[in-house]
Amino acid sequence: MISHRFIKHLLVQLLCLGGAVGSAFAAGDDGKMQILFVGASPAAGAPEGVPAVLPIIAIGDLPSVETAKQEIFASRLRSSPVSTFVSEPSPANGEFDQFFLIAEVTLVPGESGPQFGVGGDSYALGDFAARMSSVVGAFTPEHRRIGFLSLTDGQDAFPMAMTDIQDTLDSWGFDMLVLMIRDGPAGSCGNAPAQALHYSVISGLADRVPFGNGDGISTAVEVEAYLTRALKRQTARDPVCGPSYSLILKASNDPAHPMVTHNGKSAFGEMEAQLYHETFEAMFLMDSPNAGTVQDFLNSCVYCPNEVALLDRLQQMEDRARTAALETEIWTRIEGDEGRDRLVIYVENCALCTYRERAEERIADIDAKAAALARENEGFRAASETGDLEALRAYVDSCHVCTHAEAAGRQIAEIEADTVYQAERAMLEQALGARSLDALQAYLDGCKICDGRDAVAAAVLVETRRIEFSAPCLALAALPQHGGPRKLEAIDQDMAHGVCEIAAKEFPDDGLIRTMLGRVAQAAGDFETAKAAYDFGMADNTPAAYGLAAYSHYAPPQGEPIDLDKAEDLALVGAEMGDWLSQEILTVIYSKGLAPDKTPADAFAIAQNIADEGNALAQFFVGYYYLTGTGVEPNAGRAAAWLQKSVDQGYTHAYSFLAELHEHGKGTEQQPDRAAELYWTALEKGDPTATDRLTTQLGNRDREVIRIIQQRLRDEGVFRGSVDGIAGPSTVTAIQRYAESLTEAG
Secondary structure, eight states: OOOHHHHHHHHHHHHHTSOSTTOOSGGGGTSOEEEEEESSOTTTTOOTTHHHHSOEEEESSOOOTTTHHHHHHHHHHHHOSSOOOOSSOBTTBOSBSEEEEEEEEEEEOOTTSOEEEETTEEEEHHHHHHHHHHHHHTTOBSOEEEEEEEEEOTTOOHHHHHHHHHHHHHTTOOSEEEEEEESSOSSOOSSSOOOOHHHHHHTTGGGSTTTSOOSSEEEHHHHHHHHHHHHHHHHHHOTTTSOSEEEEEESOOOTTOEEEEOTTOOOOHHHHHHHHHHHHHHHHHTTOOOHHHHHHHHHHOSSOTTHHHHHHHHHHHHHHHHHHHHHHHHHHHHTTOSSSHHHHHHHHHOSSOTTHHHHHHHHHHHHHHHHHHHHHHHHHHHHHHHTOHHHHHHHHHHOSSOTTHHHHHHHHHHHTOOHHHHHHHHHHHHHHHHTOHHHHHHHHHHOSSOTTHHHHHHHHHHHHHHHHHHHHHHHHHSOGGGTOOSSGGGSOHHHHHHHHHHHHHHSTTOHHHHHHHHHHHHHTTOHHHHHHHHHHHHHTTOHHHHHHHHHHHHSOOTTSOOOHHHHHHHHHHHHHTTOHHHHHHHHHHHHTTOSTTOOHHHHHHHHHHHHHTTOHHHHHHHHHHHHHTSSSOOOHHHHHHHHHHHHHTTOTHHHHHHHHHHHHTSSSOOOHHHHHHHHHHHHHTTOHHHHHHTTTTGGGSOHHHHHHHHHHHHHHTSOOSOOSSOOOHHHHHHHHHHHHHHHHTO
16 A cells, blocks of 8 residues: 555655746746735736736735645645645745735724735734735745735825835845835726736836847846836826835845846737837837827837837927927017018027028028119119110119119000000010011011011021021931931931031031931941030030930940940930930830839830820830830720821831731721731831731731732732632742842832
8 A cells, every 4th residue: 555655755746847837938948937916816907818827826815824834835726737846945945936926905094003904804014024924935935026016005104104114025025026005996097008017027028128138137227117117107197096106125236136037038918919019109109200199109008118219209399399489489570670680690599490591581682682772773763864664674673672663663664555565575575585487577577666676687587597507407317306317227418418517507506407417427327426416416405416315325336335324314304305216215215124213104104295296106105005005004995096196107117016906906996908908018118027927927817818918919920829818838938029029129
């Protein structure tokens, strides 16, 4: 038979194999922990799930010294399926490395002085101290870390009993005691959230960044700093049910003394999530200009990370707002000053200086008026005496003080009272500014008073000769925007060079003429001369010069590197000035993804702009982009419409794409005969796309399209096969031969 002594020994050994009672907390990795609740509910203020994973013992009242160990033993047995005990406990062999106490007591008056109430009983200070010491000692803790004591003091007796109470508390031997003195029962009556400080500290939040250094140990200085801020918040937020005041009592003044060892692991679920969200929000609010948003966060946060920094930021914003209001008040008083003294004081002493620029402008204006006053008065008198209209206008336009502006205006009005004169003047200014021959001639033909006849007549002669000399040059050498050929090989170099040289000699400063001479040089392969001409044109703000210069960097002469950045920079300037070629280059660069900060949508927008102006190439681009969905939602109908516009202007490359839409009835009516006509025209124009679609891709063509092409080939005498719409080898060979014959014929 097994003896009772053996069974007891075996039970102790088995129990010693376990950890702390029910603990799943990170601190259990380094040492056992025990948390004792006396007269307090573990669930009060606890985040969800926290009590279930902590080694908690809860007792409603204090047992006597004689029964403390038995009652604590029973409570510990009931608190966990498996309990662990040291067979021979002693302070040197403490059963719990970390011990924490959470107690709710009431300070009540007694016959011989204040008493502590726990549960439904009251105890004199000595009895209370002995019972609590016995209860704590029953756990044989190695380190009595922190005790949290919530003390309800409705009679405000604590200050008078402080010395005796501290002696009582010191006898428990805790490293730190946190006393929260309340007028009423613990709880939160207000709207602000309250945290259970004991759970926050025990879980290691005081060590977590931004509260501590995150080294896995909550030191005395970290815990004290965390609790000080949290207790101040509770008192400020909840004056009814929060603590009226709090005390932190320390057994040691060593700031590095460990209070909680937690291996630096995460806090518990809900607490961790709340802290994460609050930390994220606090980081965002560090740069927020909205004081109300920052204050709302500080009023509602539970753990309040970066609270000190946010309070500092809030104070800075308040100080800035107050300073801004004061400066605005000052500016409102002085902005209309006719003298400079107060304005200068503001500029030299302002803090935010919101109105500095306006004040400096006002000072400069006052100074300018003072300096110009005598000069203006003298100028007005001279102009008024002679009735000099131009001088009177100059006075009105340039005066600063303008003392006589009204008188000058009346005199000008008298001179210009005739409505005919007014109309003529407006027409004159418009014609001279635009350098338009039509506008200048219209003025000469229609003026009655003709105040600006001499200037207009001279301008007409100049512009007439400019057109006379530049028109032949533009027709032979200019870009399509100015009525010239698109391709360099289409330029008659000898004739173009001759007429452009004549024009350049007549108007040596004309940037457009010099630019066209550069294009002729480029067609001849003289890229140095072309570059110099384009540089001259750009210096004269000639839009076409930017486009041609940009193209020379996009498609440089053989052997020179491509410079897309330079091409884009020049094209952007030319595009801003309305040059088509510049915008065509940007369209190509952006559609091909050659500019890192631009997209096909940018290419489409540019192409659409010049397509609306009648650019045949851009019309093709827009149609192609709608067809392929490049930078815009695909739309076959719009693709067909824009391709048709390009075809109407004879742009070769558009024919085959429009033909395919008619062939398959995409975005337009299915018309095989129209498709065949477009393919045939593109083939005759030497379009490689048409050649490819009618040879290597002939099998993809509609049968009726093939039949019509076969008939065309037969009419040209290059095909003797059947006109049956079948894409046979003989048909392909005939198309190839016909295309080659066109190339050979030029």
